Amino acid sequence: MSESTNRNANNAPALMPPVDVVEDSGGITLYADLPGVPKDKLDLHVEADTLTIEGAAVLDAPDGLAANYAEIDTPRYRRVFTLSKELDPSKVAAELNHGVLKLRIPKAEHAKPRRIEVNVA
Amino acid sequence: MFGTFFPRDILAELNRMQHDIQRSFDISPSIRGIGRGGYPALNVGGTAQSVEIYAFAPGVDPATLDVNLDRGVMTIAGERKSELPSADAKTSVHIDERFRGRFRRVLTLPDDADPNGVSARYRDGVLHISVKRRAEAQPRRISVQ
Secondary structure, X not given: OEEOOOOOOOOOOOEOOOEEEEEEOOEEEEEEEOOOOOHHHEEEEEEXXXXXXXXXXXXXXXXXXXXXXXXOOOOEEXXXXXXXXXXXXXXXXXXXXXXXXXXXXXXXXXXXXXXXXXOOO | OHHHHOOOOHHHHHHHHHHHHHHHHOOOOOOOOOOOOOOXXXXXXXXXXXXXXXXXXXXXXXXXXXXXXXXXXEEEEEEEOOOOOOOOOOOEEEEEOOOOEEEEXXXXXXXXXXXXXXXXXXXXXXXXXXXXXXHHHOOOOOOOO
């Protein structure tokens, strides 16, 4: 899995969320920090070998709120990754909990490691 | 660290560079340093009746969040546990950008903030603290006798 410079057709400015990517023998686990993004504003899609994570942050702001100071100045997140072909994008599992997205992308059956028996002749 | 070698989103990269440059050239930073890029990120806003603070702290157990208000100084502290596997596990970490460990951020509230009118909610990884302004500091019309 690698990150691509391809930008989505929708080129609205967006923040790049920090991620952790961990690989084990069964697949890849990706964690992304998406604070403020509710489940219905999270958009995950895989197109060919491109995985796009997009989300819109929703804050409950009272009427007449004027910002004094902002470190998060864009209420959108976007990040794009290129999947390698041993990953199976049809079996991606996603969980969103306390603003952290956890994606599990398993490896295709044929790409899982196998132990090869050595026969002594 | 990865960003330097593999530029991805040019706008995000420029943004990061701008913050780095700002940090090195800011000759009179706030006494508590520049929190930009820190964890949790803070947004602060206000209305006539309240001061609203948003701390972007995803992945924290709300029960372990510690919000204190002492003489007009608010402290937000807590800890975010690592989700990375231990080193001996048969895994490899390809990207490691998310914050882990203990954090603490401190901010000064305006003079009219009411320490008895504070409420805090944690939803979708955002801690929203609302501090009421004192009633006696609200603008009012004075009737002329």
